[in-house]
Amino acid sequence: DAKTTQPPSMDCAEGRAANLPCNHSTISGNEYVYWYRQIHSQGPQYIIHGLKNNETNEMASLIITEDRKSSTLILPHATLRDTAVYYCIVTGTYKYIFGTGTRLKVLA
Amino acid sequence: DAGVIQSPRHEVTEMGQEVTLRCKPISGHDYLFWYRQTMMRGLELLIYFNNNVPIDDSGMPEDRFSAKMPNASFSTLKIQPSEPRDSAVYFCASSPGLEPDTQYFGPGTRLTVL
Numbered sequence: 001d002a003k004t005t006q007p008p009s010m011d012c013a014e015g016r017a018a019n020l021p022c023n024h025s026t027i028s029g030n031e032y033v034y035w036y037r038q039i040h041s042q043g044p045q046y047i048i049h050g051l052k053n054n055e056t057n058e059m060a061s062l063i064i065t066e067d068r069k070s071s072t073l074i075l076p077h078a079t080l081r082d083t084a085v086y087y088c089i090v091t092g093t094y095k096y097i098f099g100t101g102t103r104l105k106v107l108a
Numbered sequence: 109d110a111g112v113i114q115s116p117r118h119e120v121t122e123m124g125q126e127v128t129l130r131c132k133p134i135s136g137h138d139y140l141f142w143y144r145q146t147m148m149r150g151l152e153l154l155i156y157f158n159n160n161v162p163i164d165d166s167g168m169p170e171d172r173f174s175a176k177m178p179n180a181s182f183s184t185l186k187i188q189p190s191e192p193r194d195s196a197v198y199f200c201a202s203s204p205g206l207e208p209d210t211q212y213f214g215p216g217t218r219l220t221v222l
Contacts, residue, residue: 032208034208034209041215041216042213042215042216043112043199043201043213043214043215043216044151044199044213045213046208046209046210046211049208049209089208091208094153094156094206094207094208095153096153096208097150097151097152098145098150098151099150100150
């Protein structure tokens with residue numbers, strides 16, 4: 001079973017920030033939080049990951065709470081091309097389980 | 109680089125037939141992974157290779173499934189005989205290391221077994 005809980009769907013207006021939450025209350029000390037997305041009919045694409053500090057790259061920002069039991073993926077200026085299913089994954093190894101994810105729809 | 113290449117993109121076959129899925133990893137990547145994605149079970153790791161050697165095949169569901177990597181630029185996943193419950197999207201991914209953030213996925217093969 002996936003170790004994470006995400007809302008099934010969210011909408012976001014184009015140009016606005018998309019904030020995608022994830023709960024991972026049973027995360028272990030050596031486990032990272034990874035985010036992937038899957039655009040329709042494509043393979044999963046890595047976005048960002050972190051252990052306990054907030055992270056930012058050219059695609060997104062990752063905010064992890066101090067107790068590490070939840071995190072938020074932030075797409076600062078969502079575009080129509082960001083419409084996809086976003087997966088939050090917790091793992092300390094190469095093995096991970098994709099849950100059902102959050103289906104993000106960016107609206108024009 | 110063209111990325112990970114998979115063929116065919118779509119495969120429709122009848123129960124009992126042999127199915128072979130193909131993957132060409134990114135050049136220079138030492139690791140190759142095969143995944144299966146279904147609505148019910150999400151994305152599952154079936155097997156991975158390091159330098160053409162199978163390392164962990166614990167995710168391979170049954171003896172009907174087999175995977176090979178005869179060289180660094182080619183891998184196959186074979187199902188014989190196929191069953192309707194094998195219907196899924198099969199992804200191949202390659203990476204220079206084992207870390208999840210270094211994996212690049214192919215476009216997948218959508219398999220339908222009638």
